[in-house]
Amino acid sequence: MGSESPAKRKCMGADCENDAGTLQCPTCLKLGMKDSYFCSQDCFKRNWSTHKSVHKGNFLRNLIPPKVVSEPDPVTGTHNPFPAFSFTGPLRPVYPLSARREVPTSIKHPDYAKDGTPHSELTFKGRTQIDILDKKGQAGMRKVCRLGREVLDIAAAALKPGVTTDYIDEIVHKACLERNSYPSPLNYNHFPKSVCTSPNEVICHGIPDQRVLLDGDIVNIDVTLYHGGYHGDLNETYYVGDKAKADPESVRVVEAARECLDEAIKLVKPGALFREYGNVIEKHAKSKGCSVIKAYCGHGINSLFHCAPNIPHYAKNKAVGAAKEGMCFTIEPMIALGTHRDRTWPDNWTSVTQDGKRTAQFEHTLLVTADGVEILTARLPESPGGPESMPVVETNGEEKPEVNGH
Ligand SMILES: [Zn+2]
Numbered sequence: 029m030g031s032e033s034p035a036k037r038k039c040m041g042a043d044c045e046n047d048a049g050t051l052q053c054p055t056c057l058k059l060g061m062k063d064s065y066f067c068s069q070d071c072f073k074r075n076w077s078t079h080k081s082v083h084k085g086n087f088l089r090n091l092i093p094p095k096v097v098s099e100p101d102p103v104t105g106t107h108n109p110f111p112a113f114s115f116t117g118p119l120r121p122v123y124p125l126s127a128r129r130e131v132p133t134s135i136k137h138p139d140y141a142k143d144g145t146p147h148s149e150l151t152f153k154g155r156t157q158i159d160i161l162d163k164k165g166q167a168g169m170r171k172v173c174r175l176g177r178e179v180l181d182i183a184a185a186a187l188k189p190g191v192t193t194d195y196i197d198e199i200v201h202k203a204c205l206e207r208n209s210y211p212s213p214l215n216y217n218h219f220p221k222s223v224c225t226s227p228n229e230v231i232c233h234g235i236p237d238q239r240v241l242l243d244g245d246i247v248n249i250d251v252t253l254y255h256g257g258y259h260g261d262l263n264e265t266y267y268v269g270d271k272a273k274a275d276p277e278s279v280r281v282v283e284a285a286r287e288c289l290d291e292a293i294k295l296v297k298p299g300a301l302f303r304e305y306g307n308v309i310e311k312h313a314k315s316k317g318c319s320v321i322k323a324y325c326g327h328g329i330n331s332l333f334h335c336a337p338n339i340p341h342y343a344k345n346k347a348v349g350a351a352k353e354g355m356c357f358t359i360e361p362m363i364a365l366g367t368h369r370d371r372t373w374p375d376n377w378t379s380v381t382q383d384g385k386r387t388a389q390f391e392h393t394l395l396v397t398a399d400g401v402e403i404l405t406a407r408l409p410e411s412p413g414g415p416e417s418m419p420v421v422e423t424n425g426e427e428k429p430e431v432n433g434h
């Protein structure tokens with residue numbers, strides 16, 4: 029197919045019927061407008077007073093770039109709130125967010141529920157002293173963590189291609205209320221939703237929105253409950269549909285993250301140094317060809333959502349201190365297929381990989397016991413999800429199992 033022939037040019041003069049010559053308006057040319065041809069110098073001068081107005085509009089347009097607005101999708105009515113942002117991967121936010129979900133006043137609220145500021149955490153900010161829970165505190169943590177496991181399992185059971193992350197938020201929110209619990213993320217430092225949902229290249233802190241989960245996605249659901257004065261925090265990454273389980277790269281990163289957490293937990297006992305977990309996690313991640321995210325750490329947890337100690341997940345970190353009986357903290361490694369470097373969306377929450385490659389995370393809340401560790405948020409026999417083995421990949425018609433690790 030040949031290229032289209034240009035239409036015969038007409039003179040720009042207002043009531044001139046002549047064909048255009050080679051004369052172009054010099055101002056238009058400077059402004060990058062390439063179609064201001066006139067038939068003659070005389071016609072151009074005669075029409076100057078009316079023609080010059082076209083320069084003004086273009087001049088302003090060049091000075092002030094047009095505001096980028098995303099048109100709502102005519103079918104769904106949704107839009108991308110940050111169309112000018114350089115997204116690192118294929119994922120986009122899908123707005124509007126649903127209306128804020130309410131928590132009845134009969135349920136005990138944490139101090140930040142009203143104004144978004146965790147006042148009691150700020151009081152202890154920078155404090156390195158780590159709380160030792162007595163029997164009553166330990167029982168409180170055991171209870172809220174068991175409820176948290178129930179809520180995560182309910183959310184995971186609802187995951188399937190076609191549901192939105194906002195629907196997962198609705199399920200988590202309701203399941204929390206049914207357990208007389210406040211969903212801890214809601215309004216924590218103004219986080220707008222009751223759970224974090226982090227698909228594909230989102231490292232953590234994804235905001236549930238109107239995006240539909242697709243067959244082939246992986247998604248992390250990070251649940252925290254506040255009940256009886258204590259927070260319980262856990263997360264898992266799940267495969268959405270069968271396509272994800274058949275994708276070797278997705279399985280590689282998800283299973284690496286799962287194993288990294290398991291390996292780190294094996295170390296936990298009184299006397300174990302906080303800096304050691306990162307060494308074990310990074311060693312295992314590297315053996316699977318993955319990297320460890322450095323920007324987010326595990327944390328102490330009890331009547332505060334986040335407190336001392338800080339638990340880095342990367343090797344050769346400088347975390348100070350050691351575990352003691354009665355301490356509660358999380359380990360929550362974030363493992364990436366590509367770079368460990370992160371970037372945050374303009375919503376100030378959603379953290380993504382700089383190269384847009386997938387990441388996965390697993391988290392438990394742990395209690396240090398006299399001789400080891402109690403996984404307070406442990407999986408139950410009926411919990412959805414769980415490890416997947418590397419899919420068999422077809423090559424040249426032959427079935428060949430993917431080599432797992434090194
Ligand atoms: Zn969490």
Ligand SMILES: [Zn+2]
Nearest residue numbers: 261358360391
């Ligand atoms: Zn956490």
